[in-house]
Amino acid sequence: MEIRAEQGDIVQQKVDAIIVNLFEGVESPGGATGAVDQALDGAISQVIKDGGCRGKDGEFTLIHTLGKLPAPRVVVAGLGKQEDFTLDKVRNIAAGAARFLRTARCVSGATITHGAGIGGLDPRDCAQALTEGTLLGLYTFDRHKKPKDDAVELEQLTVVESDDSRLDAVRRGVDRGTVLGEAANFARDLANEPGNKLTPTDLAERARAMASDAGLECEVYDQPWMEEQGMGALLSVAAGSQQPPKFIVLRYHGGGSSHLGFVGKGITFDTGGISIKPAAGMEHMKGDMSGAAAVIAAMGAIARLKPEIDVTMCVPATENMPGGNATKPGDVVTAMTGKTIEVINTDAEGRLILSDGLGYVNALKPDALVDVATLTGAISIALGDVAMGAMGNSDALYDRLQRAAEAAGEKVWQLPMYDEYKEQIKSNVADMKNTGGRNAGSITAAMLLQEFVDDTPWIHIDMAGVDVYDKVKGTTVKGASGIPVRTLVHLAFILADDPL
Numbered sequence: 397m398e399i400r401a402e403q404g405d406i407v408q409q410k411v412d413a414i415i416v417n418l419f420e421g422v423e424s425p426g427g428a429t430g431a432v433d434q435a436l437d438g439a440i441s442q443v444i445k446d447g448g449c450r451g452k453d454g455e456f457t458l459i460h461t462l463g464k465l466p467a468p469r470v471v472v473a474g475l476g477k478q479e480d481f482t483l484d485k486v487r488n489i490a491a492g493a494a495r496f497l498r499t500a501r502c503v504s505g506a507t508i509t510h511g512a513g514i515g516g517l518d519p520r521d522c523a524q525a526l527t528e529g530t531l532l533g534l535y536t537f538d539r540h541k542k543p544k545d546d547a548v549e550l551e552q553l554t555v556v557e558s559d560d561s562r563l564d565a566v567r568r569g570v571d572r573g574t575v576l577g578e579a580a581n582f583a584r585d586l587a588n589e590p591g592n593k594l595t596p597t598d599l600a601e602r603a604r605a606m607a608s609d610a611g612l613e614c615e616v617y618d619q620p621w622m623e624e625q626g627m628g629a630l631l632s633v634a635a636g637s638q639q640p641p642k643f644i645v646l647r648y649h650g651g652g653s654s655h656l657g658f659v660g661k662g663i664t665f666d667t668g669g670i671s672i673k674p675a676a677g678m679e680h681m682k683g684d685m686s687g688a689a690a691v692i693a694a695m696g697a698i699a700r701l702k703p704e705i706d707v708t709m710c711v712p713a714t715e716n717m718p719g720g721n722a723t724k725p726g727d728v729v730t731a732m733t734g735k736t737i738e739v740i741n742t743d744a745e746g747r748l749i750l751s752d753g754l755g756y757v758n759a760l761k762p763d764a765l766v767d768v769a770t771l772t773g774a775i776s777i778a779l780g781d782v783a784m785g786a787m788g789n790s791d792a793l794y795d796r797l798q799r800a801a802e803a804a805g806e807k808v809w810q811l812p813m814y815d816e817y818k819e820q821i822k823s824n825v826a827d828m829k830n831t832g833g834r835n836a837g838s839i840t841a842a843m844l845l846q847e848f849v850d851d852t853p854w855i856h857i858d859m860a861g862v863d864v865y866d867k868v869k870g871t872t873v874k875g876a877s878g879i880p881v882r883t884l885v886h887l888a889f890i891l892a893d894d895p896l
C-alpha cells in the first residue's frame with residue numbers, strides 16, 4: 397500500500413474511486429464535494445434529497461459516475477456532526493473508506509483530506525490522521541493462510557490537495573502518518589504471530605532486522621549474560637521453557653539533553669507455568685508480548701522521525717511454561733537489583749521479568765522510564781477494552797503521557813499508587829511477593845514494579861484490556877491492536893519539547 401500527496405483537482409483523478417465527504421445535515425455540498433457534485437450534474441445532491449446519503453459518521457455512499465468523470469466511482473464518506481468532528485474521526489473514517497474501496501475491488505483511489513476544508517483542522521494533522529487511519533484500517537494478518545486467487549488489494553491512495561501552498565504540509569503529514577501507521581502494523585504483525593512462530597529467539601531476530609533497516613543500535617543477550625547480570629527473576633520464568641530466553645536492547649541517539657527508557661513485556665507465550673491457566677482462551681496468550689512489540693515498533697518509528705532525545709529500550713523475552721525445572725509456588729528468586737521476590741503464583745510472571753528489565757534500564761539513570769505490558773486481567777475489569785491503565789510515581793510524566801495518547805487517538809487512564817497497597821505484597825520470607833490478592837490487582841502489580849525504579853520518573857502501562865480486538869470498527873481490526881505504539885512515539889517528541 398502506497399499513500400502519496402499530490403497537488404491537483406479531485407474531479408480529474410484517473411483512479412478506480414475518488415473519495416469526498418459530507419457533514420451530517422448538509423443538503424447542498426460545497427468545496428471539493430460540491431465540485432464533484434457539479435461534475436455529476438447534481439447526482440450527490442439528488443442522492444441526499446432521496447435520503448440515500450445523510451452524512452452520518454461511518455456511512456459510505458457509492459455513486460457510479462457513468463462516464464461523467466475520469467474515475468468510475470465516487471464514494472461519499474459521512475463525517476457525522478460538524479461540532480463533534482475531531483482528528484480521531486478522520487482516522488476512523490479513513491480506515492472505513494479504505495476498506496470500503498477494497499470491498500468494492502478498487503486497486504487505486506484518490507481522496508481529499510477530510511477535515512482540512514470546512515472541518516477547519518490543520519491540513520498536516522489531517523493528512524497524518526488520514527494516512528494512519530488508512531494503513532491501520534486495511535491491516536490484515538493472513539501470512540499463514542493460502543492466498544485467495546481473486547483477492548484484490550487497494551494498492552495506491554493519492555491525497556489530493558488543490559491549494560499549492562498547503563501541499564508541503566499535507567506531504568509532511570502523509571510521511572509521518574506512513575511511519576506511524578506502519579509502525580503500529582509492525583507491532584500487530586509481531587503480536588499476532590503464534591507462539592510457535594515467534595519464540596524469544598524469533599522476536600530478537602525480528603527486532604534485529606528492523607533495527608538494521610532503521611539504523612538503531614541492537615544488542616541481543618543470552619542466558620549466560622543474564623546470569624552474570626544476576627537477573628534471577630527473569631531466569632526463574634525462563635526455567636520451565638525449552639526455548640532460550642533473550643534480552644533485547646535497542647538504542648536510539650537523537651541528541652538533546654533528555655534520555656528516555658522503554659521496557660516491554662516479552663512473554664512469547666504465557667501458559668501460567670506451574671500455576672497453569674485454564675484451557676479456554678489460552679491461545680490469546682500468544683499476545684503476551686504485545687508490550688514488547690509496542691516498544692520495539694515505537695523505536696523503529698522514532699529512528700525514522702528523529703526526535704532530539706536519546707532512547708534506550710529493553711525487552712526481557714521468554715516463554716512461561718510448566719516443566720521439570722520450572723519455578724514452583726513458594727520459590728524465592730533474586731532480581732538483578734538484589735531484592736528478593738517470593739513467587740506465590742507462577743502466572744504472575746510479567747512483573748518478574750519486568751523487575752529485571754526495569755532494573756537494567758533504571759541503572760542507566762534515564763530522565764523518564766515507561767514500561768508497557770499485558771500485565772493483569774484485572775485492568776480489563778477496571779477499564780474494559782477502552783483505555784489502557786497507567787500507574788507510576790510522576791504526575792508530570794503522566795500528564796505528558798496523557799497528551800501523547802490524546803494526540804495518537806489512544807486512551808489511557810491513571811490508577812492510584814497509594815502506599816497502603818504495598819501491604820498486600822508483603823512476604824513472610826522475601827522482600828515482597830508476586831501477587832497481592834484479588835483486590836486492586838493491577839495496582840499491586842505496579843507496586844511490585846515500583847520497587848525496581850528508585851526515584852526515576854516512571855510510568856507503567858497495563859495494556860491487557862486493549863491488546864486484541866475481535867471486531868472491525870474504524871482503525872480497529874481483528875487481532876492485535878498495535879496500541880500504544882503511536883502514543884509512545886508522540887511521548888518521545890513531547891519529552892524532546894517538540895510535539896509532533
Ligand code: BES
Binds near residue numbers: 744774830861
Ligand atoms: N498475561 C497475563 C495477563 C493477561 C490476562 C493478559 C488477560 C491479557 C489478557 C498475566 O501474566 C497474568 O497471568 N496475570 C494474572 C496475575 C495473577 C496471577 C496475580 C492475572 O491477571 O490473572
Ligand code: MN
Binds near residue numbers: 743
Ligand atoms: Mn501470566
Ligand code: ZN
Binds near residue numbers: 663684745746770
Ligand atoms: Zn503474562
